Amino acid sequence: MSSGxxxxxxxxxxxxxxxxxxxxxYRFQSVFWFLSSILQALLTFVFVSVIYQVSTGIPGxxxxxxxxxxxxxxxxxxxxxxxxxxxxxxxxxxMGNFDSFxxxxxxxxxxxxxxxxGTSAIGGVITGIILFAYAASQLHFGVxxxxxxxxxxxxxxxxxxxxxxxxxxxxxxxxxxxGWVNWLxxxxxxxxxYPLSIYGVIGSLLMTFIIPLGFAxxxxxxxxxxxxxxxxxxxxxxxxxxxxxxxxxIFEYLFKSYSSAMG
Amino acid sequence: xxxxxxxxxSKALIKRRLAFKMNMVLLMxxxxxxxxxxxxxxxxxxxxxxxxxxxxxxxxQIATYFFVIAALNAMxxxxxxxxxxxxxxxxxxxxxxxxxxxxxxxxxxxxANILFDTITVGIPILVLLVVFAHVSLTLSTAALFALSVLxxxxxxxxxxxxxxxxxxxxxxxxxLLNISNFVMQFLGGGMIPLNLLPSGISAVTSVLPFQFMLxxxxxxxxxxxxxxxxxQSLILGVLWLGIFMVLCYGMWYAAKRHIDAVGV
Numbered sequence: 225m226s227s228g229x230x231x232x233x234x235x236x237x238x239x240x241x242x243x244x245x246x247x248x249x250y251r252f253q254s255v256f257w258f259l260s261s262i263l264q265a266l267l268t269f270v271f272v273s274v275i276y277q278v279s280t281g282i283p284g285x286x287x288x289x290x291x292x293x294x295x296x297x298x299x300x301x302x303x304x305x306x307x308x309x310x311x312x313x314x315x316x317x318x319m320g321n322f323d324s325f326x327x328x329x330x331x332x333x334x335x336x337x338x339x340x341x342g343t344s345a346i347g348g349v350i351t352g353i354i355l356f357a358y359a360a361s362q363l364h365f366g367v368x369x370x371x372x373x374x375x376x377x378x379x380x381x382x383x384x385x386x387x388x389x390x391x392x393x394x395x396x397x398x399x400x401x402x403g404w405v406n407w408l409x410x411x412x413x414x415x416x417x418y419p420l421s422i423y424g425v426i427g428s429l430l431m432t433f434i435i436p437l438g439f440a441x442x443x444x445x446x447x448x449x450x451x452x453x454x455x456x457x458x459x460x461x462x463x464x465x466x467x468x469x470x471x472x473x474i475f476e477y478l479f480k481s482y483s484s485a486m487g
Numbered sequence: 488x489x490x491x492x493x494x495x496x497s498k499a500l501i502k503r504r505l506a507f508k509m510n511m512v513l514l515m516x517x518x519x520x521x522x523x524x525x526x527x528x529x530x531x532x533x534x535x536x537x538x539x540x541x542x543x544x545x546x547x548q549i550a551t552y553f554f555v556i557a558a559l560n561a562m563x564x565x566x567x568x569x570x571x572x573x574x575x576x577x578x579x580x581x582x583x584x585x586x587x588x589x590x591x592x593x594x595x596x597x598x599a600n601i602l603f604d605t606i607t608v609g610i611p612i613l614v615l616l617v618v619f620a621h622v623s624l625t626l627s628t629a630a631l632f633a634l635s636v637l638x639x640x641x642x643x644x645x646x647x648x649x650x651x652x653x654x655x656x657x658x659x660x661x662x663l664l665n666i667s668n669f670v671m672q673f674l675g676g677g678m679i680p681l682n683l684l685p686s687g688i689s690a691v692t693s694v695l696p697f698q699f700m701l702x703x704x705x706x707x708x709x710x711x712x713x714x715x716x717x718x719q720s721l722i723l724g725v726l727w728l729g730i731f732m733v734l735c736y737g738m739w740y741a742a743k744r745h746i747d748a749v750g751v
Contacts, residue, residue, distance in 0.1 A: 256662025
């Protein structure tokens with residue numbers, strides 16, 4: 225492991241320690257923030273369960289498969305908010321506080337991922353993982369399916385993170401604000417809780433190429449459930465890599481053209 | 488009470504809302520996205536199930552239901568976060584030193600927001616539903632719907648006050664506000680119509696006040712409940728209003744004695 229990566233990881237761990245110390249210093253409040261994050265995830269579980277109780281559910285998707293999809297979406301959306309509290313970043317950009325991070329010798333990716341932790345969202349991540357474990361324990365997957373799903377999921381998480389970074393910086397550049405990105409991300413999270421197939425061809429293409437959040441939840445679950453063949457998996461992985469490359473170029477361009485709100 | 492002062496305050500708030508036009512357009516667009524997602528989800532469910540009704544709801548009714556919920560959610564005022572902000576910033580002291588009632592300042596602010604959101608989001612959605620979803624409202628149903636919206640707004644304001652007053656006793660109640668919001672959405676039928684819930688939960692929600700915050704007006708508008716059922720339900724809603732009024736008065740009295748703004 226190169227010293228650069230080791231240093232970055234060490235710095236990340238340090239920022240996490242201080243963030244958590246700050247979070248739990250108000251124990252009573254932190255418990256409620258944590259519980260609210262769990263409750264939000266659990267209500268999605270209740271919603272899916274009720275749908276399958278009163279109907280046959282979404283075509284082509286059994287209850288447990290739907291649970292897999294919603295749990296992965298919860299992990300992804302909560303995970304992104306945990307690493308990047310969108311509202312705080314937008315506020316920081318607007319108020320000029322963001323500039324203080326630029327004086328440090330860190331990559332822009334590191335600044336975004338380490339400096340604005342949405343601590344309470346960890347409750348959603350944990351609840352999502354528990355729901356996923358429950359659904360996965362009732363289903364049987366091949367080892368290759370698991371590996372493929374994990375590979376797409378890892379790439380999908382990267383796509384989701386860089387996509388949100390692009391949204392935040394793009395919104396700041398165009399509107400000099402970005403509070404709405406938080407709302408938008410919440411809506412996109414709701415869209416990806418359900419199979420993209422229900423939105424028709426246009427909707428599926430939109431959530432794959434223009435708003436590529438489908439890579440983080442829908443395609444991994446499809447791969448896990450064996451709904452995509454080996455060729456399809458390779459195509460998705462290659463597409464994901466291409467999208468990561470494209471999004472990172474856009475983000476770096478936006479970041480370089482950043483001008484302070486206070487300057 | 489100097490009504491004119493509060494009217495001026497409401498006008499100022501509406502002008503401030505109008506100043507952020509882009510924000511207004513985006514908010515309207517996002518409000519409409521949730522029911523659109525639900526439309527896709529329930530269309531897939533109805534097509535797969537091959538049935539015309541699920542728990543008394545046709546596909547058109549359930550789609551209409553979620554659009555009405557979006558309109559009601561847009562109209563519902565958000566007071567508790569404002570109270571929390573006033574206490575945390577210490578702004579509450581500045582308001583209390585003025586010759587104004589804090590409660591009425593908040594109510595006039597809520598009124599301004601209700602008026603603004605009803606005109607810009609609520610009414611347009613409802614009109615579009617009448618035109619495109621062919622919702623045929625009789626005069627009596629429309630009157631019951633208007634009454635249920637009034638009960639909903641009053642109950643929401645009082646619930647928001649009750650939760651907001653907790654900020655007087657604790658430093659940060661943000662997490663609690665989130666929890667209360669999720670609970671109100673779920674028990675109010677914002678996520679799923681209450682009659683679709685398992686019978687045990689549905690029976691419990693039918694006596695709680697949360698149903699009046701979303702489900703009852705939406706069910707009246709979509710025709711999922713008869714006028715007689717709606718009338719009986721609204722009597723319970725008015726009873727809850729009385730209970731909440733007493734609770735609000737008691738909480739405000741306790742909060743005033745405990746006033747201690749943080750000023751962070």
